[in-house]
Amino acid sequence: MSKLSAALVALAAFCWGLSGGIGGVLMAEGWDPVVVSFYRGAIGLLFVCGWLALRPMQSGLKSPRLWSWSAIAGLGVAGNFAFYFVSISEGSVAVAATLMYCAPVFVYLVSFALKLEKPTLPKWAAIGLVMIGVVLLTRVYDVGAGSVTLVGIGAGLLSGLSYAVFIFGFKYAAPHGSPQAILVIAFAALAAILFWLGDAEQTVAVLSTPSWPWFAVLGVLGAGLSFLFYIVGLHHTAPSVASIVAMVEPVTASLFGVVVLHENLAGPQILGMALILVTVTALSVYSSAQTEPCEDPLV
Numbered sequence: 001m002s003k004l005s006a007a008l009v010a011l012a013a014f015c016w017g018l019s020g021g022i023g024g025v026l027m028a029e030g031w032d033p034v035v036v037s038f039y040r041g042a043i044g045l046l047f048v049c050g051w052l053a054l055r056p057m058q059s060g061l062k063s064p065r066l067w068s069w070s071a072i073a074g075l076g077v078a079g080n081f082a083f084y085f086v087s088i089s090e091g092s093v094a095v096a097a098t099l100m101y102c103a104p105v106f107v108y109l110v111s112f113a114l115k116l117e118k119p120t121l122p123k124w125a126a127i128g129l130v131m132i133g134v135v136l137l138t139r140v141y142d143v144g145a146g147s148v149t150l151v152g153i154g155a156g157l158l159s160g161l162s163y164a165v166f167i168f169g170f171k172y173a174a175p176h177g178s179p180q181a182i183l184v185i186a187f188a189a190l191a192a193i194l195f196w197l198g199d200a201e202q203t204v205a206v207l208s209t210p211s212w213p214w215f216a217v218l219g220v221l222g223a224g225l226s227f228l229f230y231i232v233g234l235h236h237t238a239p240s241v242a243s244i245v246a247m248v249e250p251v252t253a254s255l256f257g258v259v260v261l262h263e264n265l266a267g268p269q270i271l272g273m274a275l276i277l278v279t280v281t282a283l284s285v286y287s288s289a290q291t292e293p294c295e296d297p298l299v
Helices: 002-028 033-054 064-090 093-100 103-113 121-138 150-176 179-197 200-208 212-234 239-245 248-259 267-290
Strands: none
Touching: 002 033, 002 064, 002 093, 002 212, 002 239, 002 248, 033 064, 033 179, 033 200, 033 212, 064 093, 064 150, 064 179, 093 121, 093 150, 093 248, 093 267, 103 121, 103 150, 103 267, 121 150, 121 267, 150 179, 179 212, 200 212, 248 267
């Protein structure tokens, strides 16, 4: 069962990696990042609604705390999707995916600020190494590099911060209801936020565009099946294993960008990417070793 569960987590990460590349294809055709994010979440909402309909037990939908924390999770995932695609449009899939993978660093910083976790030297050292990796990856030291804009860098980091908000929202909603109920509320909030922020004309135009199959695949892989695979798989996967397996996402996204979208990465960028991926994974494994494994997904 553990091997199958780890495979489900890896499959979810693979789907998320592909979704970044598919989003890059759509935005290269001129679609707005917010509109792309809206359809990713809206199609995902259909899947989690079906999941809740099939497994309605102990949903917790009568709990006000479930609704409030799930709405916060929805705000986080809306920001994660939107900022991620903005970062791709302003830079590259590889850079955006790796910057988003910095999310655990933001989780630690928020935990330090809220005194939920005690700062230690290894954690601060890991955060410092990730910051060095970000500098190398984004090449902010080279003004003439031009491969990634400041907007792209900021959006990539904000996508990671937004994911941290989603993690906290999900964590505090979990005691009050089922994962599928939390995701229904979160994705409903996401759809409402991004529909309001998006280009209404483009949002309607998607329904009749020849690119519709790409939007459908993006929603199915990027928010539908992937979240189901991840949460089901994580229930029987050690957090340390899940942390390592999650590296499939940025690696898949980077390969998609290089092979399909013909993006190029300079030597220092590859070094920075490797530094971020290895450090964040080691940080997650270290954190898992300090705590008992739990059934709370996304932790």
